[in-house]
Amino acid sequence: MANPKRRHSVSRRGKRRANWKLHMPTLSICPMCKEFKLPHFACFNCGYYNEEKIMETKKEIEEKRKRKGKS
Template sequence: MANPKKKKTHSKTHTGRAHLALKKVSLTKCPKCGEMRKPHTVCAFCGTYKSKEVTKPKTKAVKKK
């Protein structure tokens, strides 16, 4: 079985993991309703994608007193 000849230093370990950091989620404004959403996805609030209605919009629940 292959084993490393020498111990890998902390700096070499950290530079190797440099690309593993989490990235910020990019958000864009929906052109129809103005809510923030991920790009290239259907808007969860109005149900449109590329100015076409794809799904039915979610209705907000009204509390009864």
């Protein structure tokens, strides 16, 4: 089995880990509701993508459940 011949120093380890960064996600503005959204994703606030409704929001699902329960 492969094992390291020598121990890597703390500075070598630190140099390697220097590139482990968190990046701020790129955000765009939804043209329908003007909220921030991820590019190439449907808006979580209104459910639109390319000005076309493609999914229901949590509010809409809850309203449907309430209406269904009352009937």
